Amino acid sequence: MARQILRRLLRAVAALLVVTAVVFTLLHLSGDPAYILLTPEATAEDRAAFRAEYGMDRPLWVQYGRYLGRLVQGDFGQSLSFRTPAVAVALERLPATLELTLAAMALAVLISLPAAVLAAVRRGTLFDRALMIFTLIGQTVPTFWLGMVMILVLAVRFHLFPASGRGGVLHLVMPATALALWLTALLARVTRSEMIEALEQDYVRTARAKGLTERGIAARHALKNALLPIITVMGLQFGGLLGGAVMTETVFAWPGVGTMILDAILKKDVPVVLAGVVLVAVGFILVNLLLDLLYTVLDPRLRRA
Amino acid sequence: MAAQDGGEQAGVLMGPATVSPAAAEAPATARPAPRGRLAGLVGGGLAILLIALAVAALADVIAPRGYDDQDLAFALQPPAWAGGTWSNPLGTDPLGRDVLSRIVYGARTSLLLALGSVLIAAVIGVTLGLVSGWAGGRVDAAIMSAVEAQLSLPYLLFAIAFMALLGSSLTNLVIVLVLRSWVVYAQLVRVSVLSMKTREFVTVAVALGARARRIVFRHIAPNVIAPALVVSSFQLAELIIVESSLGFLGLGVQPPTPSWGSMLSQGREYLGSAWWLVTFPGLAIILTVLGANLFGDALRDTLDPRLRTRARAPRGRFRRTLKETS
Numbered sequence: 001m002a003r004q005i006l007r008r009l010l011r012a013v014a015a016l017l018v019v020t021a022v023v024f025t026l027l028h029l030s031g032d033p034a035y036i037l038l039t040p041e042a043t044a045e046d047r048a049a050f051r052a053e054y055g056m057d058r059p060l061w062v063q064y065g066r067y068l069g070r071l072v073q074g075d076f077g078q079s080l081s082f083r084t085p086a087v088a089v090a091l092e093r094l095p096a097t098l099e100l101t102l103a104a105m106a107l108a109v110l111i112s113l114p115a116a117v118l119a120a121v122r123r124g125t126l127f128d129r130a131l132m133i134f135t136l137i138g139q140t141v142p143t144f145w146l147g148m149v150m151i152l153v154l155a156v157r158f159h160l161f162p163a164s165g166r167g168g169v170l171h172l173v174m175p176a177t178a179l180a181l182w183l184t185a186l187l188a189r190v191t192r193s194e195m196i197e198a199l200e201q202d203y204v205r206t207a208r209a210k211g212l213t214e215r216g217i218a219a220r221h222a223l224k225n226a227l228l229p230i231i232t233v234m235g236l237q238f239g240g241l242l243g244g245a246v247m248t249e250t251v252f253a254w255p256g257v258g259t260m261i262l263d264a265i266l267k268k269d270v271p272v273v274l275a276g277v278v279l280v281a282v283g284f285i286l287v288n289l290l291l292d293l294l295y296t297v298l299d300p301r302l303r304r305a
Numbered sequence: 306m307a308a309q310d311g312g313e314q315a316g317v318l319m320g321p322a323t324v325s326p327a328a329a330e331a332p333a334t335a336r337p338a339p340r341g342r343l344a345g346l347v348g349g350g351l352a353i354l355l356i357a358l359a360v361a362a363l364a365d366v367i368a369p370r371g372y373d374d375q376d377l378a379f380a381l382q383p384p385a386w387a388g389g390t391w392s393n394p395l396g397t398d399p400l401g402r403d404v405l406s407r408i409v410y411g412a413r414t415s416l417l418l419a420l421g422s423v424l425i426a427a428v429i430g431v432t433l434g435l436v437s438g439w440a441g442g443r444v445d446a447a448i449m450s451a452v453e454a455q456l457s458l459p460y461l462l463f464a465i466a467f468m469a470l471l472g473s474s475l476t477n478l479v480i481v482l483v484l485r486s487w488v489v490y491a492q493l494v495r496v497s498v499l500s501m502k503t504r505e506f507v508t509v510a511v512a513l514g515a516r517a518r519r520i521v522f523r524h525i526a527p528n529v530i531a532p533a534l535v536v537s538s539f540q541l542a543e544l545i546i547v548e549s550s551l552g553f554l555g556l557g558v559q560p561p562t563p564s565w566g567s568m569l570s571q572g573r574e575y576l577g578s579a580w581w582l583v584t585f586p587g588l589a590i591i592l593t594v595l596g597a598n599l600f601g602d603a604l605r606d607t608l609d610p611r612l613r614t615r616a617r618a619p620r621g622r623f624r625r626t627l628k629e630t631s
Contacts, residue, residue, distance in 0.1 A: 015457035022458065026470050136602075140595045142546050144553055145587035148573060152584075156577050246461055247550055251573075261462055262554070265469045273466070280459050 008292060012285040019281050020071075020274060024064050027270045054080070071278070077271035081264075086271035090260060090279050096166055097256035100248070101241040103176035108183035109234070116188040120195030121218050131188060138185025147178040147251035164253035175252040179245050183237060190233050194226035201225070228299055232291060239287030242280055350538075350603055353596025361412040368406035369394075373561040376401035384581050396581040398571060404581060407563040408589050414564040416593070418475075419544040422482035423537050429483065430490025431526075431533055437491065438498025439521050449495070452488050460485060464547065468556035478548070478557060485547055486540045493536055494529045501525055531608045538601030542594040549590050565590045 042050075051057045054077075055066060070077065076087040119128040154174060155163035161174050198204065199222050207217045246258035253259070257276060264272035360367060369392075382390065382397040384404075395404040437448040464481045471477050498521075501507060510520045545565075551557040552566020553573070560567065565586040572582030 015454065018454040019458055023466065026466055029471060136598065140591055140598055142549060142590060144550065145569060148576060148583045151576055152580050250554065262465060265466050277462065281457065
């Protein structure tokens with residue numbers, strides 16, 4: 001067990017190295033921040049001083065090595081455009097992203113799980129078919145388009161919700177719903193097929209033979225066994241969303257991690273982009289690690305591994 | 306589906322694009338296509354795709370106007386049934402360009418890009434998957450670590466960074482799209498090669514003294530065509546969405562060339578006043594993606610009846626086997 005965790009951690013670190021190296025190179029290839037961030041009137045000396053201040057006059061691999069060195073000490077550098085610690089710029093947006101992600105996740109789980117379990121139990125009925133059509137549509141409609149249509153109808157036409165920004169619960173309704181649609185479709189699809197498979201197992205027949213109610217069988221026997229893959233999907237999605245739902249956040253001008261990284265990329269604010277990407281990658285890796293631990297808790301058979 | 310928010314990283318291994326190793330093992334001629342509903346779906350999906358392709362190919366004939374014919378006197382005309390005229394059935398944009406014509410020409414851009422990228426990604430991914438699965442050892446480790454490295458990048462953010470920083474040229478767009486898909490092929494093909502390596506027909510070929518290249522390309526490769534075809538269908542849907550997402554952010558095809566994503570981007574600025582600018586390109590995307598997804602779903606069910614209506618999630622161990630050498 002401990003070895004397994006150690007191995008996963010090592011791989012996680014390797015992944016982080018690759019991610020930062022790729023982003024670092026990309027940012028470097030894209031041009032000189034000294035020309036983007038300084039005013040056009042700046043002299044050659046000004047630019048040289050700027051580069052020297054941020055160590056940009058050194059070779060790329062030296063810059064990367066230095067960056068890693070500072071990173072190990074928890075120093076992500078200063079934001080080039082805000083002149084504040086880059087990690088603070090990134091962390092500042094985390095609550096907004098968490099709020100949106102958790103709301104969408106909760107909505108998706110509350111809708112998809114009961115609906116999918118019911119569909120699996122009543123396989124082939126009208127309800128089951130309706131759900132399958134819904135999942136097909138849910139996985140087809142682009143989130144950002146749905147967001148715009150919601151703004152069009154619910155905000156512009158009927159003035160039910162504010163069109164953009166973050167504030168109270170009303171602000172959250174549309175972005176969370178738009179984001180939840182795809183998640184709901186995915187979770188419903190996975191849950192339904194896992195439940196159908198679980199319901200075909202021998203222990204379900206045994207339970208039925210013992211005279212348990214169908215409801216009891218579905219909830220206590222089948223769902224319990226179908227839960228592992230469902231949790232996997234939920235976890236991976238949550239991990240992915242920590243990077244901010246870039247498209248949803250953009251459409252609704254939601255001040256989350258996604259829009260932050262997008263802004264920083266467009267401004268070529270190197271330290272902030274890197275801090276954001278590292279944050280995202282760490283979140284994703286942590287979620288993966290937690291999932292692996294969770295498996296062994298939920299499924300004793302995996303403990304022997 | 307990674308372009309959909311949330312699927313960003315995880316999507317590679319799931320969503321409708323997931324084809325389990327079981328699917329990979331499915332022989333190409335598993336069973337004649339079932340009739341009825343399923344065949345209808347295959348037909349439906351295929352019909353939508355073919356119509357979209359025909360529209361793209363015949364854009365010059367179908368489109369009532371050129372995609373960049375501006376007429377400022379007729380700017381922001383609503384669709385014909387909403388107060389506009391039939392000369393611009395779906396209305397006009399702020400430059401007075403015909404929305405219908407731009408959607409028709411946009412099909413050319415969006416579909417060609419997605420289709421071309423899927424093809425390139427398939428060739429690269431299948432080849433690397435074959436090599437990786439057959440060669441094993443260091444070659445396998447190298448290719449698979451490239452796959453893993455890429456999967457640990459949040460794809461959409463990476464794509465945005467790539468396009469924003471290196472410039473939104475057509476070449477870069479294709480590179481970004483290919484990068485999204487090759488991994489899926491490589492993983493899928495590798496897993497099926499691993500399972501086929503121990504099968505009798507391979508052992509016999511080896512025993513008869515066939516060379517590695519001949520075994521891989523003559524005996525093994527034909528068996529991965531079917532699952533690769535299924536994946537291609539889903540990847541087409543995926544890449545259309547990725548392309549439109551990038552276009553929406555202003556990082557895709559540059560004006561005046563129309564693509565469905567860039568039309569949405571423009572429409573967003575007129576959300577309050579011109580609903581048709583956002584609605585119709587979006588519907589074009591949805592319809593095409595739906596066609597590709599339906600086709601993929603039906604194709605998978607046809608090629609491997611065991612997988613019917615199963616969108617299986619990778620389990621803990623299974624997920625690991627997919628990523629590591631099993």
